[in-house]
Amino acid sequence: MLLSERQEKILEIIQHHSPITGHCIAGRLHVTRAALRSDLAILTMLGLVDARPKLGYFFTGNQAQDPVVKALSEITVSSCLSQSVVVGADMSIYDAIITLFTEDVGTIFVGDNNVLCGVVSRKDLLKTAMGGNDLHAIPVRLVMTPVSKMLYSTPEEKAVVAAQRLLEYEIDCLPVVHIHTAEDDTQKKELQIVGRISKTNIARVFVECGMGRRT
Numbered sequence: 001m002l003l004s005e006r007q008e009k010i011l012e013i014i015q016h017h018s019p020i021t022g023h024c025i026a027g028r029l030h031v032t033r034a035a036l037r038s039d040l041a042i043l044t045m046l047g048l049v050d051a052r053p054k055l056g057y058f059f060t061g062n063q064a065q066d067p068v069v070k071a072l073s074e075i076t077v078s079s080c081l082s083q084s085v086v087v088g089a090d091m092s093i094y095d096a097i098i099t100l101f102t103e104d105v106g107t108i109f110v111g112d113n114n115v116l117c118g119v120v121s122r123k124d125l126l127k128t129a130m131g132g133n134d135l136h137a138i139p140v141r142l143v144m145t146p147v148s149k150m151l152y153s154t155p156e157e158k159a160v161v162a163a164q165r166l167l168e169y170e171i172d173c174l175p176v177v178h179i180h181t182a183e184d185d186t187q188k189k190e191l192q193i194v195g196r197i198s199k200t201n202i203a204r205v206f207v208e209c210g211m212g213r214r215t
Contacts, residue, residue: 007039014049014059021056038161045073045160071209077162078155080205081176081195086111087140089118094135097125107173109193110144116152116175116191118144152177153197163202173198 003011006029013025022040026033040057043049050058085103087096089110096108100122110118124143129135153162153174162174177191 003043004039007043010036010039011043011048011059014043014057015061018049018058019052019056025057037164038158041161041164042073042158072160072205073158075159075205075209076155077153077157077159077176077197080159080201081155081197082201084109084175084193084196086114086193087120088112089141089144090139092136093125093128093133093138093140093143096120096140097129097135100125107196108140109175109196110140111193114193116147116150116177116193117141118146119150119175120144121172147191150175152191154179155194159197159202159205162197166197166199166202 009029010025013028014020017024022033022036025040026036029036040049040051044051044057047060050060052058085099085105085107086109087099089112091099100106100108106122108120109116110120118141120140120143124145128138128143151165151169151171151174153165153176155176155178165174166172173196175191175193176195176197177193180190180192182188182190
């Protein structure tokens with residue numbers, strides 16, 4: 001697997017300054033720590049670096065040759081995402097619960113013309129239902145987690161990075177979006193929903209690699 005220019009720079013920094021934390025690496029490259037999450041995950045999976053809690057990253061230089069590891073490290077989210085269930089912000093809690101069971105999902109995304117507005121989980125709906133509220137009268141926008149507080153993935157992101165985010169934040173799925181930035185002075189980001197990636201999707205990828213169905 002060929003490394004990107006930034007991954008090569010990260011590897012060089014770790015090689016000469018290990019142990020070094022992700023924040024220190026980001027500082028040397030003048031980017032945020034979050035921007036390096038994907039690169040560090042790939043370098044770790046390839047066996048080129050190792051990470052230890054409270055110490056940081058170490059250089060190992062032993063690129064893994066295992067075909068399963070190689071296959072996993074090259075898979076993008078676009079190749080393993082599934083269809084998302086999107087409802088309008090004014091849909092009632094009652095109808096959202098019906099949709100949840102009809103579509104057999106644990107999470108519903110809230111959107112306006114497929115632009116992400118928020119997310120509602122099974123737990124959110126159950127909590128509202130247990131409160132003795134009129135489920136026909138309450139719209140999902142009142143109980144959803146707004147987009148400003150959501151995590152998401154993009155089609156070109158590595159699947160291993162999305163999987164790491166699912167584990168780190170202990171969530172079941174992420175919306176997969178195309179990011180559009182407004183051309184006016186606001187520079188506001190608009191997240192266009194294209195699908196979702198879940199723990200089930202990741203497990204399916206792992207099985208396919210293990211059975212040789214992905215190379």
